[in-house]
Amino acid sequence: MDTASAARILIADDDDDARRLVVKYLTVKGFYVSTAEDGSEACRRVFTEDPDLVLLDVNMPELDGWSVLQEIRAARSVPVIMLTVLDSAADKVRGLAAGADDYITKPFDLKELEARIRAVLRRTAPRERHQVLTIGNLTIDDKAKEVRCGDQLISLSPKEYDLLRLLASAPGRVFSTREILRAVWPERVDESGPEDVKKYIYYLRNKLKGVPAPGPVVRTVRGFGYKLDIDSSDW
Numbered sequence: 001m002d003t004a005s006a007a008r009i010l011i012a013d014d015d016d017d018a019r020r021l022v023v024k025y026l027t028v029k030g031f032y033v034s035t036a037e038d039g040s041e042a043c044r045r046v047f048t049e050d051p052d053l054v055l056l057d058v059n060m061p062e063l064d065g066w067s068v069l070q071e072i073r074a075a076r077s078v079p080v081i082m083l084t085v086l087d088s089a090a091d092k093v094r095g096l097a098a099g100a101d102d103y104i105t106k107p108f109d110l111k112e113l114e115a116r117i118r119a120v121l122r123r124t125a126p127r128e129r130h131q132v133l134t135i136g137n138l139t140i141d142d143k144a145k146e147v148r149c150g151d152q153l154i155s156l157s158p159k160e161y162d163l164l165r166l167l168a169s170a171p172g173r174v175f176s177t178r179e180i181l182r183a184v185w186p187e188r189v190d191e192s193g194p195e196d197v198k199k200y201i202y203y204l205r206n207k208l209k210g211v212p213a214p215g216p217v218v219r220t221v222r223g224f225g226y227k228l229d230i231d232s233s234d235w
Helices: 016-028 039-049 065-075 089-097 110-123 158-168 177-184 193-208
Strands: 008-012 032-036 053-057 080-084 102-105 132-135 138-141 146-149 152-154 216-221 225-230
Touching: 008 016, 008 039, 016 032, 016 110, 032 039, 039 053, 039 065, 053 065, 053 110, 065 080, 065 089, 080 089, 080 110, 089 102, 102 110, 132 158, 138 158, 158 177, 158 193, 158 216, 158 225, 177 193, 177 225, 193 216
Parallel strands: 008 032, 008 053, 053 080, 080 102
Antiparallel strands: 132 138, 138 146, 146 152, 216 225
16 A cells, blocks of 8 residues: 555544545545534544545634634644635635645535645655654654754744755755745745745744754855755854
8 A cells, every 4th residue: 555545534524424425435545534514613623633635625614714723823834725615716825725635616526636645745744743853953753743952852843844854855955935925835826935935934933043063054055056064163
């Protein structure tokens, strides 16, 4: 069984028939599937089950999909595909700008849904669970979503974590703003993307300034992008 098929999928949808159909199809395809019938249950399951991907319906009782997405993005980097009967460009922009990784309109073809799930899982592969990355005295634990420098725990937001995880995947390599956007803010559709990269680079640098030497340094390579060095000698 391939890694994508073994992924754990949470389906949050109050439509019983649609939910059962998707569960049956994805289970046959080898995915591990759990479900939620309303927004509140979806939030609970995201934080207790730590799924690899969430299929999130927009129109649900308790909390709607927009509210659930906001709760997820406040604390988790799990990929989210929005499911909705709404097909306007404005709704798609809203979903993607709010942090959704993809957007599919009901009714949808199950094969298309499967293809989109696999595409998102491939794109978010750096978040693969159970992986611990160690560079110098910097440790990034993808299972626990924890970052330590020596014995010191560094508290990061989900986006700060994803940004550091990307830079740490290839220390010394320069990542362009476009590469960072594709990895950390996939399918960003507005013009504020580059400013978000600058803003979060600033946030991340501030979080890393208090770590024990030799700690990680996020450097700007003018005209090219950003890279991670394990060297704090010039702070």
